[in-house]
Every structure is written in structure tokens, then in C-alpha cells.
Amino acid sequence: MDLGPFLLLATLEGLLQAAVLTLTALGLSLVFGVMRIVNVAHGEFYMLGAVIAWWTASLLSSNPAAGFFLALVISPLLVGAIAYACERLILKRLEYDPEATIVATIGMLYVIQQTVLIAYGPDAHPVEAPFFFRVQFPWFGYSGYNLFVIAAAIALLGLCWYILTKTRLGLIMRATQFDRETAQAFGIPIGKVYGYVFAAGAMLAAIAAVLIVPIRQAHYLMGLDPLLLSFIVVIIGGLGSLRGTVIAALIIGLSDGIISVFFSPTLAKMISTLLVALVLVFKPQGLFGARAR
Amino acid sequence: MTAPSFTKAAGLHLLVIMSLFVLQFVLPAYHHLAITRIMVLAVFAMGYNLLFGYAGLLSLGHALFFAAGLYGAGLTAYHLGWSVPAAFVAGTGSGFLASLLIGLISLRTSGVAFMIVTMMFAQVSYLASLYFTTYTRGDEGLVMPQAARRFELFGANFDLTDPTVRYNIALALLTLTTVVIFAIVRGTTGRTLVAIRENEPRTLMLGYDTFRIKLKALVISGTLSAMAGSAYALLFAYVGSSFASIQYSIDALLFTLLGGAGTVLGPLLGTFAMFYMIDIASEYTAAYLLITGLALIALVLFFPKGIVGTIRERWVSWLP
Numbered sequence: 001m002d003l004g005p006f007l008l009l010a011t012l013e014g015l016l017q018a019a020v021l022t023l024t025a026l027g028l029s030l031v032f033g034v035m036r037i038v039n040v041a042h043g044e045f046y047m048l049g050a051v052i053a054w055w056t057a058s059l060l061s062s063n064p065a066a067g068f069f070l071a072l073v074i075s076p077l078l079v080g081a082i083a084y085a086c087e088r089l090i091l092k093r094l095e096y097d098p099e100a101t102i103v104a105t106i107g108m109l110y111v112i113q114q115t116v117l118i119a120y121g122p123d124a125h126p127v128e129a130p131f132f133f134r135v136q137f138p139w140f141g142y143s144g145y146n147l148f149v150i151a152a153a154i155a156l157l158g159l160c161w162y163i164l165t166k167t168r169l170g171l172i173m174r175a176t177q178f179d180r181e182t183a184q185a186f187g188i189p190i191g192k193v194y195g196y197v198f199a200a201g202a203m204l205a206a207i208a209a210v211l212i213v214p215i216r217q218a219h220y221l222m223g224l225d226p227l228l229l230s231f232i233v234v235i236i237g238g239l240g241s242l243r244g245t246v247i248a249a250l251i252i253g254l255s256d257g258i259i260s261v262f263f264s265p266t267l268a269k270m271i272s273t274l275l276v277a278l279v280l281v282f283k284p285q286g287l288f289g290a291r292a293r
Numbered sequence: 294m295t296a297p298s299f300t301k302a303a304g305l306h307l308l309v310i311m312s313l314f315v316l317q318f319v320l321p322a323y324h325h326l327a328i329t330r331i332m333v334l335a336v337f338a339m340g341y342n343l344l345f346g347y348a349g350l351l352s353l354g355h356a357l358f359f360a361a362g363l364y365g366a367g368l369t370a371y372h373l374g375w376s377v378p379a380a381f382v383a384g385t386g387s388g389f390l391a392s393l394l395i396g397l398i399s400l401r402t403s404g405v406a407f408m409i410v411t412m413m414f415a416q417v418s419y420l421a422s423l424y425f426t427t428y429t430r431g432d433e434g435l436v437m438p439q440a441a442r443r444f445e446l447f448g449a450n451f452d453l454t455d456p457t458v459r460y461n462i463a464l465a466l467l468t469l470t471t472v473v474i475f476a477i478v479r480g481t482t483g484r485t486l487v488a489i490r491e492n493e494p495r496t497l498m499l500g501y502d503t504f505r506i507k508l509k510a511l512v513i514s515g516t517l518s519a520m521a522g523s524a525y526a527l528l529f530a531y532v533g534s535s536f537a538s539i540q541y542s543i544d545a546l547l548f549t550l551l552g553g554a555g556t557v558l559g560p561l562l563g564t565f566a567m568f569y570m571i572d573i574a575s576e577y578t579a580a581y582l583l584i585t586g587l588a589l590i591a592l593v594l595f596f597p598k599g600i601v602g603t604i605r606e607r608w609v610s611w612l613p
Contacts, residue, residue: 038405090590098405099351100593103550106543107593110586117580224539228416231409270420277413281401 005139010261011254016146016215018253019153020208022246024226025233026160027204029245032234034177034197037091037101041108042205043227045083048112049075049206050127050218051120057127064128068214071127075210076203083202087195096194109223116220129214149211156207161242173197228269229256232276298611299479305612306475309558310468317460325456331568332463333524336470338548338560340517343474345546346554347483348510349490354395354411355545357418358515360537361391362522367532368428371435377444377453381523388519389512396511400504403493412539419537434533442530459528466524467561470517474557477513478613486510487555518545547585550592553599557613562600 028042052075057067086108094100131148134141164170175183176193184190205226209218216222233252237244252272259268313332317325337359344350366384369375375383399410423431442453451458477483485506488496497503526532535541544567552563567588575581592599598606605612 038409090594093594100597102351102353102405102408103546103593104590106546107586107589110582111590112586114580114583114586118578118583231413235409264424266420266424270417270424273413273417273420277399277410277417280406280410280413281398 005137006261007258008137009140009142010258012142012146012257013261014254014257015150016253017257018250019150020212021226021229021233021253022249023153023156023208023211024205025230025237025245025249026157026242027201027208028230029234029237029242030173030204031198031201033241034173035096035194037096037098038105039198039201040102040105040227041086041112042105042201042230043223043225044109044112045079045202045223046205046209046226047116047218047220047223048082049079049209050213050222051116051220052078052206053210053213054125054127054218055120058125061128065130068127068130068210071213072207072210076206079206080199080203084195084199087198091198092191092194113220113223120220122220124217124219126217127213143215145214149215152211153208156204157246160204164242228273232272235276235280301611302479302613303475306471306557309561310464310471313464313467317457317464322456325460327568327572329456329460329463329528331564332460332467332561333521333528334544334548334568335561335564336466336524337518337521338545338552338564339470339474339557340514340521341545342549342554342556342560343477343486343517344510344514345549346556346559347478347486347490348507349486350507350511351408351546352411352511353408353539353542353546354399354413354415355515355518356537356539356541357395357411357415358388358392358518359522359525359541359545360418360422361388361515362519362524363526363532363536364422364429364522365519366523367435367437367526370437370527371532372428377442377451377527378446381520381527384523384526385516385520388522389516391519392512392515393508395515396508400507400511412542415537415539415542419534419539422534422537429532429534432534434531434535437527437530437532442527453528453530462528463524466520470520471557471561473513473517475613478557482506482509490555543585543589547589547592549599550597551588551599553602553605556599556601556605559599559601566600 024042024046027045028039031037031039031042053068053071056071056074057064060067060070090104090108091101094104129143129145131145133144135144135147164173172183172188172193175186175188176190176197180190208226209222229252233245233248236252237246237248256265256268256272259271313328316328320328337355340358341352341355344352344355362384364384365387366380369383370377370380395411395414399407399414402410422429429435439454444451444453451462453459453462478486485496485501488499488501489503489506493503522536525536548563548567549560550563551567552561553559567585570588571581571584574584596603601612
């Protein structure tokens with residue numbers, strides 16, 4: 001057997017992984033960057049996104065494409081609303097104390113996960129892909145939908161980059177991140193910004209989940225893996241750095257895809273987890289992060 | 294603190310240990326086993342609390358130390374046929390080494406980074422327990438053979454299938470842990486730990502080697518957790534990957550928060566309350582983790598000092 005086809009397949013799988021991971025990690029990074037809190041429930045917002053997508057799509061099961069695109073709109077909106085409510089009801093009242101918010105988001109993780117278990121059940125459910133076509137490579141055909149996911153992720157990243165760097169909204173977020181007190185003095189409603197940023201972070205995770213759900217099914221325990229991988233990406237890339245997040249997601253996604261294909265998924269996770277712990281110890285600001293102020 | 298407060302505090306702890314000793318004669322079989330389990334888990338939570346409650350270091354990776362003890366004792370007993378005391382020492386010893394190594398690396402970070410680093414290391418150990426499935430049997434786990442459950446020490450024979458023996462071993466470990474923690478927190482080390490928790494730069498400025506003191510706390514905490522893990526493997530004859538999962542680190546945090554971080558008896562009370570809360574809840578729903586989640590949120594929002602912490606603040610200021 002040739003190495004070529006394996007390597008190409010592993011690269012494509014890795015790119016897919018990286019695309020979804022970038023969106024999820026970007027949500028985590030945004031929340032950490034602006035609000036300085038670690039959202040342990042981030043993976044559960046991802047899971048909620050997938051489960052709500054299944055629910056939406058099953059309402060319109062006669063037309064898979066319409067069901068999918070409806071899910072792509074409704075799921076992030078619902079998840080965003082839930083996240084906003086969590087932020088206002090819980091995190092705000094903790095005054096964003098780092099340790100208390102971690103404990104509270106761990107609590108949110110369990111509450112969301114178990115509520116979904118009760119309402120949705122322990123089985124995994126698939127969502128039908130909106131379209132089918134195969135892209136023929138020299139050795140094998142590859143799902144066109146997977147390539148669409150990669151393209152969609154790139155487009156969304158472009159949009160995020162535009163919003164963060166070119167619009168007034170992005171300016172407000174960056175001002176809040178840079179200096180909370182001064183931003184407040186200039187009349188920026190910090191509380192509102194925090195609520196929206198937290199919701200936006202969760203929405204990014206939900207979008208990633210809707211995109212992946214036709215490939216991997218929706219399951220109530222699916223949140224842990226993306227959470228840990230997002231942590232890894234955000235830390236290696238440098239907290240709050242958009243460029244770092246994208247590059248780290250590419251590295252982790254590709255290496256995870258390749259090591260998983262050639263060796264074992266467990267080994268791939270062990271290596272990347274160990275890597276991140278060491279990056280955090282020896283280069284706490286990450287590869288591209290600014291020094292902690 | 295003054296001498297009378299020391300007598301009162303020591304007396305209270307003695308009273309708790311004594312009542313646990315008396316309790317075994319009146320408990321029905323189910324609760325007898327439950328309390329045995331609670332005492333072992335409380336050793337874990339008390340070890341955790343030394344680091345979190347007194348030194349103010351929030352670790353999300355203590356399952357690693359518990360699992361180091363669990364596997365250190367379990368694997369040596371299962372594969373090498375070591376006797377119970379030898380396996381216990383091996384388990385506790387591996388926890389000591391693991392906490393020393395992890396401490397040297399992870400204490401270079403602080404705050405949020407420390408939580409994530411400890412969590413990452415624990416996750417690596419969990420994945421490793423799944424990866425080396427030939428020896429550990431992963432999620433399915435190992436069940437200790439009968440032969441590994443009897444031992445002889447100082448001429449006396451012990452049979453770990455006997456509930457009374459198990460109860461008293463667990464009580465002995467709990468007593469040892471209580472004495473160690475009590476001695477530490479009433480002594481200089483405990484004072485310095487609290488100083489680090491409240492203001493590390495100032496403690497450093499006063500001339501204390503804070504890294505060394507934090508490392509000491511982490512090693513004692515990790516070793517106690519490993520001791521609980523070893524005892525768990527040997528007493529209940531089961532070793533499995535689930536004990537290395539993040540869930541277990543969070544349990545230790547939860548028990549400590551509920552009982553009261555930074556109090557000697559808090560973790561014991563927290564383990565007790567949480568154990569029975571989940572026990573009762575699981576009669577009604579399989580999703581008992583919902584209770585865990587709600588408890589965590591409610592605790593940080595409305596009850597950050599926990600049960601014993603609140604009692605100390607309001608009524609009995611002499612509690613250590």
C-alpha cells in the first residue's frame with residue numbers, strides 16, 4: 001500500500017478537525033480574552049448546538065437541506081440566548097472572580113449535560129447532510145460536505161476577523177479587553193459587552209457543532225473532547241490572539257488527524273495534552289500571545 | 294491561638310473520631326459500607342483541602358494522585374502479587390513521586406494556568422490508563438483476586454473481605470490524616486500557607502521561600518490523596534480508569550467546597566453530605582450529576598464558605 005493516499009486522507013481529516021476546532025477555540029479565546037474567565041462549560045454549548053440542530057432538523061425531516069440551514073440559524077441563536085442567561089444570572093453575580101467562575105462553569109457543564117440527558121436521551125442521533133456529492137481524488141472519493149465545512153469555517157473566520165479589527169463593535173471589545181476601567185470611563189457598558197461576548201463565544205461553538213453534526217452524530221457526552229482540544233489550542237496559540245488560535249488549531253487538528261490515522265486516537269490526545277501542559281509551564285503567554293499585563 | 298482553644302479544637306476532633314468508632318456497632322450493613330467509603334474519600338478530600346483551602350491553589354488534577362495510589366497499589370498487587378501492606382506503600386509512594394514531579398513543573402505557573410496545567414496532566418494520566426489497556430484493562434478495570442485481600446502484619450491476620458476490618462482500616466487512615474492536617478494547619482507551615490493564600494508577594498517579601506512551601510503542601514496533599522487511592526483499590530478490590538477522570542478531581546473540589554474550604558473537618562462533612570445527597574437523588578434519577586452541578590453553582594453563589602466555614606465565621610471562631 002502506498003503512503004500517498006493515507007497521507008492525503010489524514011490531511012483532509014486533519015483539516016476538517018482543524019476547521020471545527022478553530023471555531024470552537026475562537027469562542028473560548030474570545031471569552032477568555034475579553035472577560036478573563038475560563039469557560040469550562042464551553043464544550044457543553046457545543047453539544048447543545050449539535051442537539052438543537054438535530055431537533056430543528058427533525059422538525060423538517062422531509063427536506064434535509066432546509067432542515068440543516070434552518071438549524072444553522074436557530075441553533076446558534078438558542079445557544080446564544082442560553083449562554084447570555086447563564087452569564088447574567090450566574091457569572092455576573094460572581095463579579096468574574098477567576099476561581100469562582102471556574103467552579104460555576106463546571107457546575108453549568110453538569111447541569112447542561114444532564115438536562116440534555118434527561119430530555120434527549122443517551123443515544124446518538126445523526127443529522128442528514130444538506131447535500132451529497134463526492135470529490136474524486138486520484139485514489140478515492142471524498143465527501144463534498146466535508147470540504148464545504150472547511151470552506152464555511154474559513155469564511156466565518158474571515159468574518160470574525162473583520163468584526164474584531166474593522167468595526168466599532170470590535171473596537172469596543174478590544175477596548176474592554178485592554179483596559180476595563182478606562183473603557184468604562186469612556187461610556188462603554190461593560191456589563192452588556194460581557195453578556196454579549198459570552199453569548200458570542202457560545203454561538204461560535206454552536207455553529208461549529210451544527211457544521212460537524214452531519215459527519216459525527218449528536219450525543220450528550222460529545223462536549224468534553226472539543227473542550228479539552230480548545231483549551232490546548234487556546235493555550236498553545238496564546239490567550240486572546242486570533243492569529244495564534246488559527247495557527248494552533250491547524251497544528252493540533254492536522255497532527256491529531258495524522259497521528260489518529262497512523263497510530264491511535266488516544267496516543268494523539270496524550271501527546272497534544274502533554275504538549276500543552278509544557279507550553280503553559282515554559283511559555284505561559286503561548287506562541288503568539290502578548291505578555292500578561 | 295491560645296491554649297484553651299487548642300484543647301477545645303483537639304477535643305472536638307477526638308470526639309468526631311470517637312463517634313465514628315462507636316458508630317460502626319450500630320450501623321446497618323448498607324450504611325456501614327457507605328461510611329467506610331466516605332471515610333476513604335474524605336482522606337482524599339482532606340488532602341485536597343490542604344492545597345486548595347489553606348494554600349489557595351485550585352488544582353483540577355487531583356484525580357491523578359488518587360489514581361497514582363489506586364494503580365500503584367492495584368497493579369503491584371494484581372500483576373506482581375505484592376502483599377497488601379507492600380502494595381499500599383507502593384501506591385502511596387507513587388503518589389509521592391507523582392506529586393513531587395508534577396509540583397516541580399506546575400508550580401511554575403499560578404492562578405488559572407495552574408488549574409489548566411494540573412487538569413492537563415491529570416487528563417494525560419487518564420488517557421494513559423486507557424492506552425495501556427493490556428495492564429489496566431481501561432474502563433472495564435481490574436478486580437483484585439481473593440488472594441490479594443488477606444495479609445499478615447505484626448503477627449495478626451487481616452481479611453479485607455470482612456466489613457469490620459475494612460471499616461477500622463479506613464477509620465485508622467482518617468485518624469492519621471486528621472492528625473497530620475491538624476498538626477500542619479496549627480503549626481508554622483499552616484500559618485505560612487494561609488499567608489501565601491492571602492498575599493503571596495508579601496509572604497515572599499517577608500523572606501519565605503513560597504515555592505518550597507507550596508511544593509511541600511502539594512506533595513503532602515498528593516501523597517494523602519494517593520493514600521486514599523491505594524486504600525480504595527485494596528479495600529474495595531477494584532481498579533478502573535474512571536477514578537482517573539476529571540470527574541474525580543471535581544468531586545474532591547466539591548466535597549471541600551460544600552464542607553468548607555480551609556477547615557480541618559469541612560471536607561469530611563462535605564464528603565458525607567454529598568455522598569448521601571447523591572445516594573438519595575440516584576433513587577429518583579440516573580442523572581445525579583445534575584445535583585453535583587446545581588450544588589457547585591449554588592455553593593459559589595450563595596454559600597462560598599461551606600458548612601464548617603460558615604459555622605466558624607458565625608459562631609465558633611476557634612475551629613482550625
